[in-house]
Amino acid sequence: MIGPALALAMLFNLAACKDKMPEHEAAQAPPTAKQWQPTAADFTLPANAPAASRVDSKRAMQYVREIVGFGSRPIGSPAHAKVQDYIRQKLSGLDIENDTFQSATPAGKFSMTNIIAKIPGKKDGIIVLGSHYDTNLPLKNYVGANDSGSSTGLLLELANQLKGKEREGYSVWLVFLDGEEAAVKWSETDSLYGSRHLAQRWSADGTLKKTKGFILLDMVGDAELHIDRDVNSTGWLLDLIYRAASNLGYQSHFFRREIAIDDDHLPFAKAGVPVADLIDFDYGYNNVFHHTPDDTLDKLSPESLKIVGDTVLETIRYLDAH
Secondary structure (H helix, E strand, C coil), X not given: CCCHHHHHHHHHHHHHCCCCCCHHHHCCCCCCCCCCCCCHHHCCCCCCCCCCCCCCHHHHHHHHHHHHCCCCCCCCCHHHHHHHHHHHHHCCCCEEEEEEEEEEECCEEEEEEEEEEEECEEEEEEEEEXXXXXXCCCCCCCCCHHHXXXXXXXXXXXHHHHCCCCEEEEEEEEEEECCCCCCCCCCCCCCCHHHHHHHHHHHHHCHHHHEEXXXXXXXXXXXXXXXXXECCCCHHHHHHHHHHHHXXXXXXXXXXXXXXXXXXXHHHHHCCCCEEXXXXXXXXXXXXXXXXXXXXXHHECHHHHXXXXXXXXXXXXXXXXX
């Protein structure tokens, strides 16, 4: 049960966070995964299960610095094309797919590209890790260090830890999503262009039937890290992530607050995929730094990237064992 003080705080935050969390989304019940519905208790590791690898937080932070160095990265901009090339270069040696498509937006028609890096596994199934890499088109002097620099840099570092010889577990696909931000003003039709396109495509070609879970990273670099529990995510997958965080001693950074988030995981959730959005949607007091020129590198911490990255790798270890 939510106490009155927490309820008031949640209502205040819901009112203040309309970019990624429209009011109509806050009232929705959590989506139900249609394909695979275990509970967190169903996941047990064999006694000889190897330990998960750990991220190099300094390298992850360097990636974030380099991404932020491109400046604003909205769709259609020169910096947007440069960061695409940067991501591909850092993924060199992996099987990379460029999912390019055209989207009509309130600001005009734009070419967008989801970049997908595929790491093969021996088990029949796919675990998807995602992050968007664009920044908000209407905002000026906005470098998006946390949104979306932190998650993009961390996803590149996760690629370093997962690539190499064929995985014993499931295949892992790292998806760098385009067009998450609104072209004019956030709405169901002016947002999530890349994820809506990809979920529809994967639904048609059968990829979603093989997808065991989709873990989205967004705004994960805040030095004061508190990952929210998103009610639009799949409950058992969030529970598994919390168990993974607890194994590593990171549980105090996860799920103290429960809110509803409208983000790139929703098109996959609506298609029946188990999803989890790992996001700290309290960036500065009352989210004051979000979508402002103050979203800069000095607000971030390599330790926060390590906490989220290590937790994701530990979660994959549990998923692989199922």
